[in-house]
Amino acid sequence: MKKKLQLRKEVYRAELGNATRSELPGIQHQQLRTRPYGSQILYSYGILLFLIILCIFFQIETDGTFLTLRNLSNVLRQSSVNTILGVGMTLVIITGGIDLSVGAVLALAGVLSTAIIMRGFPPPFPFPSDVAMTPSWSLGTSAPIAVAVAALIGALCGIHNAIPIIKLRVPPFIATLAMFSIARGFAYIYVGGGQVGNLPSEFTRVVGEGPLMPVVAISTVVVGHILLTKTRFGRSIYAVGGNEQAARLSGINVGRVKFWVYFICGLLAGIAGLLLAGRLGAGDPKSGLSYKLNAIAAVVLGGTSLMGGVGTVTGTLLGAVVIGSLEAGLGLMGVPWFVQMVVKGYVILMAVVLERTKKHNR
Amino acid sequence: MAVAGSLSLQSPVLEMRGITKTYPGVTALDGVDFSVLPGEVHALVGENGAGKSTLMKILAGADTRDSGTVRINGSEVQITSPQEAMRLGISIIYQEFNLVPYMNAAENIFLGREPVGAIPGLINFRKMYADAERIIKELDVKLDMRVPVNQLSVAQQQMVEIAKATSRNARIIAMDEPSATLTEHELENLFKLIRRLKSDGVSIIYISHRLEEIFQIADRVTVLRDGRLVATKNVAETDRNDIIRMMVGRELKDKIPKIAADRGDVVLAVKNLNRAGVIKNISFEVRRGEILGLAGLVGAGRTEVARAIFGADPIDSGTIFLGGKPVTIRSPRDAIRLGIGLVTEDRKALGLVLGMAVRENISLANLGVLAKLGFISRKKEQEVANRYVEDLMIKTPSIEQAVQNLSGGNQQKVVLAKWLFTQSKVLIFDEPTRGIDVGAKTEIYQLMNKLAENGAAIIMISSELPEILGMSDRILVMHEGEIDGELSREEATQEKIMHLATGGE
Numbered sequence: 001m002k003k004k005l006q007l008r009k010e011v012y013r014a015e016l017g018n019a020t021r022s023e024l025p026g027i028q029h030q031q032l033r034t035r036p037y038g039s040q041i042l043y044s045y046g047i048l049l050f051l052i053i054l055c056i057f058f059q060i061e062t063d064g065t066f067l068t069l070r071n072l073s074n075v076l077r078q079s080s081v082n083t084i085l086g087v088g089m090t091l092v093i094i095t096g097g098i099d100l101s102v103g104a105v106l107a108l109a110g111v112l113s114t115a116i117i118m119r120g121f122p123p124p125f126p127f128p129s130d131v132a133m134t135p136s137w138s139l140g141t142s143a144p145i146a147v148a149v150a151a152l153i154g155a156l157c158g159i160h161n162a163i164p165i166i167k168l169r170v171p172p173f174i175a176t177l178a179m180f181s182i183a184r185g186f187a188y189i190y191v192g193g194g195q196v197g198n199l200p201s202e203f204t205r206v207v208g209e210g211p212l213m214p215v216v217a218i219s220t221v222v223v224g225h226i227l228l229t230k231t232r233f234g235r236s237i238y239a240v241g242g243n244e245q246a247a248r249l250s251g252i253n254v255g256r257v258k259f260w261v262y263f264i265c266g267l268l269a270g271i272a273g274l275l276l277a278g279r280l281g282a283g284d285p286k287s288g289l290s291y292k293l294n295a296i297a298a299v300v301l302g303g304t305s306l307m308g309g310v311g312t313v314t315g316t317l318l319g320a321v322v323i324g325s326l327e328a329g330l331g332l333m334g335v336p337w338f339v340q341m342v343v344k345g346y347v348i349l350m351a352v353v354l355e356r357t358k359k360h361n362r
Numbered sequence: 363m364a365v366a367g368s369l370s371l372q373s374p375v376l377e378m379r380g381i382t383k384t385y386p387g388v389t390a391l392d393g394v395d396f397s398v399l400p401g402e403v404h405a406l407v408g409e410n411g412a413g414k415s416t417l418m419k420i421l422a423g424a425d426t427r428d429s430g431t432v433r434i435n436g437s438e439v440q441i442t443s444p445q446e447a448m449r450l451g452i453s454i455i456y457q458e459f460n461l462v463p464y465m466n467a468a469e470n471i472f473l474g475r476e477p478v479g480a481i482p483g484l485i486n487f488r489k490m491y492a493d494a495e496r497i498i499k500e501l502d503v504k505l506d507m508r509v510p511v512n513q514l515s516v517a518q519q520q521m522v523e524i525a526k527a528t529s530r531n532a533r534i535i536a537m538d539e540p541s542a543t544l545t546e547h548e549l550e551n552l553f554k555l556i557r558r559l560k561s562d563g564v565s566i567i568y569i570s571h572r573l574e575e576i577f578q579i580a581d582r583v584t585v586l587r588d589g590r591l592v593a594t595k596n597v598a599e600t601d602r603n604d605i606i607r608m609m610v611g612r613e614l615k616d617k618i619p620k621i622a623a624d625r626g627d628v629v630l631a632v633k634n635l636n637r638a639g640v641i642k643n644i645s646f647e648v649r650r651g652e653i654l655g656l657a658g659l660v661g662a663g664r665t666e667v668a669r670a671i672f673g674a675d676p677i678d679s680g681t682i683f684l685g686g687k688p689v690t691i692r693s694p695r696d697a698i699r700l701g702i703g704l705v706t707e708d709r710k711a712l713g714l715v716l717g718m719a720v721r722e723n724i725s726l727a728n729l730g731v732l733a734k735l736g737f738i739s740r741k742k743e744q745e746v747a748n749r750y751v752e753d754l755m756i757k758t759p760s761i762e763q764a765v766q767n768l769s770g771g772n773q774q775k776v777v778l779a780k781w782l783f784t785q786s787k788v789l790i791f792d793e794p795t796r797g798i799d800v801g802a803k804t805e806i807y808q809l810m811n812k813l814a815e816n817g818a819a820i821i822m823i824s825s826e827l828p829e830i831l832g833m834s835d836r837i838l839v840m841h842e843g844e845i846d847g848e849l850s851r852e853e854a855t856q857e858k859i860m861h862l863a864t865g866g867e
Binding site for chain 2: 232242252
């Protein structure tokens with residue numbers, strides 16, 4: 001934030017200082033007014049402002065239950081899965097791509113990793129649905145393997161997305177739409193239409209009630225932020241999304257950059273799958289149905305452009321919290337989930353319209 | 363066929379007078395007069411950037427003039443849109459055809475005005491195909507009506523375009539480089555068709571770089587240079603050398619500060635570079651401290667040679683040698699590693715990430731030096747950016763400014779800074795001064811001098827003859843994908859270059 005403010009100062013200096021302007025005959029006065037950084041800050045402030053208004057509104061409407069520690073920690077947990085998915089999605093969208101498969105990958109990784117928690121490694125195929133089970137391995141042994149498998153499944157799905165996109169020039173929309181169907185199909189195949197239930201309470205309590213999920217989510221944001229702003233890889237992501245041709249002609253391996261963003265996006269979806277299963281108490285192939293939409297919505301609300309080249313993971317975090325608050329607040333007010341969907345849809349639409357007007361003003 | 367002499371007695375079907383058009387920073391057209399007689403083939407020639415396209419855009423209603431008048435059959439008209447131009451009987455056939463690739467010839471011919479049958483809103487396909495057949499028959503060409511146009515040859519697509527024009531009762535048809543991709547035989551067919559249209563009283567504006575065609579088909583020729591009319595002459599009363607002289611007679615008005623650097627060993631050599639349909643048997647070498655000019659008309663394959671050397675496009679065969687050793691370049695990444703840099707022709711589309719800051723664009727091709735374990739040192743990066751902004755006098759409020767907010771000249775300097783920072787041994791400049799102001803041009807020339815002095819080998823592609831003549835130690839002239847000739851600095855003249863570039867022996 002400090003850096004951004006500094007940038008804004010520099011731009012303003014150029015705008016306001018007549019002395020500065022007269023030293024810059026090569027730049028047209030009109031162009032200096034556009035203030036790209038300024039509007040970006042305005043936008044971040046915009047969404048923060050929206051979040052505050054939302055909180056106040058819910059606080060009043062729910063007679064003070066919204067802003068309680070209990071509810072807020074619930075909001076945080078509810079936003080966590082979305083944040084984790086959103087970070088991966090942000091990377092993908094900055095390159096100018098999209099990943100529609102995250103919700104399905106989350107479900108597939110969820111059922112497979114919880115199967116390991118129940119039956120150890122390797123898990124049986126297909127997963128038996130009729131037995132009332134107790135875990136066959138101790139959680140201390142199975143949990144690390146489950147985490148690794150969840151990450152691995154996600155990463156493999158990411159690779160599966162990336163290869164046709166890079167090698168065969170399949171549009172990301174299509175490649176990941178196919179994966180959305182493939183991954184969810186496999187999840188159903190594995191559990192034969194049922195689910196992996198009866199997860200041990202030690203596991204669900206750690207994941208569902210403790211600070212684990214928000215901690216993982218925040219860590220993802222921090223790592224994602226550092227990756228994007230401090231590393232060569234991050235710079236390459238912006239360059240590929242900003243102008244793929246120029247990036248290639250500057251020696252950036254565009255294919256490799258794309259490969260890794262889909263890889264990371266898949267990997268994070270895998271980890272989110274295990275966490276969500278823990279929170280819900282079951283590995284369910286139906287889970288994560290709304291998460292693909294929610295993750296994209298969080299990214300867009302956070303100010304990342306679907307055209308690529310522009311975006312931040314901190315914005316995505318804010319976007320995810322807005323959606324989490326919206327869901328929690330409307331839930332507390334007793335608004336049915338189907339009405340919540342309508343509201344959410346309009347909020348996303350509004351955010352995109354705001355982004356467009358911002359661009360139009362340039 | 364009408365004789366040129368008798369044509370001049372008729373009153374013109376199209377009369378453009380005092381047409382002026384300025385774009386920010388450039389005068390594209392300056393008081394140009396241009397008239398076309400009924401049933402005339404009128405050739406329009408000039409170097410790249412002479413104003414031909416702008417004049418056609420104004421005629422087509424795709425752009426508006428600043429001043430001047432346009433008369434059709436004697437009455438003044440305002441061509442405000444392509445639709446209006448069409449209504450006035452004007453059709454333009456661009457190099458890039460305006461056809462819907464997945465529709466067939468008949469559908470394309472009647473696009474937007476399909477005949478409607480008894481039931482309102484439904485297309486009467488029978489009538490549409492019958493009408494299309496009739497039009498095609500009138501033009502005396504053979505064409506399968508039911509095949510999507512993207513399965514037709516370029517020549518056939520051109521016929522569809524012409525049919526589209528005649529079906530709209532076009533009285534003036536302008537063709538922009540119609541022969542560029544045609545074979546000898548197809549060209550004969552095109553000429554046959556043009557003569558047929560002529561006999562029906564249709565006027566043709568024929569834009570071509572190939573001067574020999576003008577003598578085959580045109581009645582009159584108009585030469586433009588730097589946005590001004592040079593002359594309109596009867597083709598019978600002129601010759602090839604006369605036209606070339608009119609095209610190039612430009613003075614060296616911008617001072618070009620050439621400093622000859624000491625030439626050293628051969629740095630880059632290419633042998634028999636081939637890419638099917640694009641470049642053929644390209645061989646040349648460049649030495650340390652040398653500026654090698656690559657001249658030719660747009661589409662001659664100069665940019666393609668640069669892209670092939672830089673690994674941006676694949677090659678079919680040929681070898682590239684660096685410092686005497688053969689090297690494999692499969693991607694720009696390889697080329698950059700080997701010390702080759704390419705300043706692209708289109709800086710906005712290919713050279714810069716416009717939304718990124720000056721700092722980020724300068725470091726983009728050489729982030730490796732600034733990073734440790736993948737982490738970019740912000741401090742080092744800022745130092746580098748500040749140094750180049752200072753050295754090249756890039757006018758920007760700060761290194762954090764997005765390059766899209768800079769002027770053209772300063773954007774180009776950012777591109778140059780990027781390649782200077784990679785310390786390239788071989789630098790290819792593709793139209794390095796296009797669209798930038800005179801002051802920045804001179805600075806870029808000085809920079810090229812300095813680079814040559816410091817031992818870089820430079821290849822400069824340029825369509826501006828004074829620039830090529832002024833800066834090059836040696837000039838290669840390309841024509842239709844091949845190197846047509848080599849001229850030393852001493853023997854090169856604008857006429858000689860233009861002669862080779864237009865396919866002369």
